[in-house]
Amino acid sequence: MQFEGSSRKTVLNELKKTCLQDKRYDDGKILCSMCTKPHPIAQKAYMMFLNSNLGDPGLFPGSVNLEKEVIDQLSSLLHGEGCKGFIVSGGTEANLLALLAARNMARIAKAEVILSESAHFSFTKICSLLNLKPVYATLDSDFKVDASSVEKCVSQNTVAIIGTAGTAELGVIDPIKRLAQIATEHKVYLHVDAAFGGLVIPFLHKVPNDFDFSLPAVKSMTVDPHKMGMAVIPAGGIIFRDSKTLDYIKTETPYLTDRYQYTFVGTRTGASAASVWAVFRYLGVDGFRRIVNTCMSNTQFLAVKLKEAGFKLVVEPTLNIVAFRSKDTRVLAEKLLQKGWFISYIPRYDCIRIVLMPHFKRRHIHLFLKDAIETQKL
Numbered sequence: 001m002q003f004e005g006s007s008r009k010t011v012l013n014e015l016k017k018t019c020l021q022d023k024r025y026d027d028g029k030i031l032c033s034m035c036t037k038p039h040p041i042a043q044k045a046y047m048m049f050l051n052s053n054l055g056d057p058g059l060f061p062g063s064v065n066l067e068k069e070v071i072d073q074l075s076s077l078l079h080g081e082g083c084k085g086f087i088v089s090g091g092t093e094a095n096l097l098a099l100l101a102a103r104n105m106a107r108i109a110k111a112e113v114i115l116s117e118s119a120h121f122s123f124t125k126i127c128s129l130l131n132l133k134p135v136y137a138t139l140d141s142d143f144k145v146d147a148s149s150v151e152k153c154v155s156q157n158t159v160a161i162i163g164t165a166g167t168a169e170l171g172v173i174d175p176i177k178r179l180a181q182i183a184t185e186h187k188v189y190l191h192v193d194a195a196f197g198g199l200v201i202p203f204l205h206k207v208p209n210d211f212d213f214s215l216p217a218v219k220s221m222t223v224d225p226h227k228m229g230m231a232v233i234p235a236g237g238i239i240f241r242d243s244k245t246l247d248y249i250k251t252e253t254p255y256l257t258d259r260y261q262y263t264f265v266g267t268r269t270g271a272s273a274a275s276v277w278a279v280f281r282y283l284g285v286d287g288f289r290r291i292v293n294t295c296m297s298n299t300q301f302l303a304v305k306l307k308e309a310g311f312k313l314v315v316e317p318t319l320n321i322v323a324f325r326s327k328d329t330r331v332l333a334e335k336l337l338q339k340g341w342f343i344s345y346i347p348r349y350d351c352i353r354i355v356l357m358p359h360f361k362r363r364h365i366h367l368f369l370k371d372a373i374e375t376q377k378l
């Protein structure tokens with residue numbers, strides 16, 4: 001490759017132009033994403049720690065402390081004590097580390113993992129990478145995993161059961177308490193994927209809180225600050241109940257400042273941990289509760305208005321996700337996409353799915369409803 005250098009101004013102008021090609025959360029048209037515009041304090045904090053590499057922690061003790069503090073805060077939000085974990089590249093890496101630990105602990109040749117049909121697609125990649133056989137349990141009529149189906153899937157080869165607290169498609173919470181009973185009975189590792197729900201459920205008034213480390217069987221949890229935590233990407237979170245679990249995921253490093261590394265990604269920015277830390281410190285629990293309450297009241301508003309307009313909800317929303325159908329949902333989805341609304345169409349449920357993230361304001365909802373109702377009539 002051959003290229004000449006350019007002036008700072010040229011570089012920045014070119015980047016500015018290119019940046020304009022990207023969609024912006026502020027426009028209120030992105031309704032399909034579980035990420036949002038990072039909180040201003042998160043952006044500021046991120047910029048302060050551009051130098052930091054948590055892959056070589058001995059050089060960056062300040063960043064290490066920030067990461068420890070946010071893991072402690074996330075753990076206590078999820079009723080864990082003395083947990084250990086990391087701010088990783090996302091929910092995929094967090095789920096990967098959990099299953100790596102479970103697999104290595106069990107040391108079973110033909111290892112199997114029990115997943116619900118609604119488990120995140122990251123588990124498909126992970127099972128392939130770790131050579132695990134996924135065994136799928138069916139869903140009940142509320143789209144939660146059917147615990148009796150999970151029980152039937154347990155075999156001598158089961159190394160882990162996965163529950164999801166806030167499924168990516170419908171925002172449903174699996175019956176984690178029942179899964180915990182099954183895991184205890186069969187002495188199997190239980191991981192809860194709360195990548196999305198982990199920073200929503202603790203702030204809700206109505207939803208039962210028994211989805212987390214308050215259940216002794218829950219050995220690890222995924223909770224992603226780069227989703228409802230409004231941190232800068234990449235900021236996923238993996239938390240292990242027991243620090244001894246880390247022994248099953250550690251790799252010896254021949255030349256770095258720490259003898260072991262525990263994450264899949266080697267060189268990783270400490271700026272992510274700083275951005276999470278800043279949002280937590282700035283908003284506190286009350287600030288998060290306010291934001292989640294707003295998202296939830298927007299969710300209720302959208303759900304009610306859609307029903308009034310004759311659309312059918314797939315399920316009443318538990319978290320800030322609305323999934324609905326019309327007479328011809330696929331066609332409606334295509335037309336809404338043409339009108340510039342970035343919605344997801346989910347073939348499996350034949351529904352349109354809207355994630356009500358903090359950037360989706362009431363004024364955007366009115367515009368969306370108007371378009372959806374008009375388009376449905378065409």
Ligand SMILES: Cc1ncc(COP(=O)(O)O)c(C=O)c1O
Nearest residue numbers: 034090091092120122168195196
């Ligand atoms: C429940 C759940 N788990 C895992 C993931 C994967 O997270 P990431 O895309 O950050 O790797 C997602 C992403 O939306 C998710 O919703």
